[in-house]
Amino acid sequence: MSEVRSPMAGLVVKVATAVGAELNIGNTVVVLESMKLEIPVETTSSGRVVEIKVTEGDFVEEANVLVVLE
Structure with a gap:
């Protein structure tokens, strides 16, 4: 299994x-908002x-697991 982790703290604005x-490698799984970006x-x-x-509206910290792949 592989985990996609948050690269930074931020708000989940889209799953x-x-x-x-x-x-595939490079597919977007989540969009975070941090410092208005x-x-x-x-x-x-x-x-x-x-x-x-995670769900939209969640706040995540750096290194939190967002998605699990197999």
Whole structure:
């Protein structure tokens, strides 16, 4: 299993994937807002989404798990 983690603290403004989705390297899974900027969080490995650990409106800290792939 592979985890997509938050690169920084921020507000989740968009969840751009769904459980069961097949993703490739570089696909955006979540968009964070930090310091008035929107930052896309991309996958660093390919796989199928098995769990989404955040919802829109959540505040995350750096290194929090956002999405789990297998």
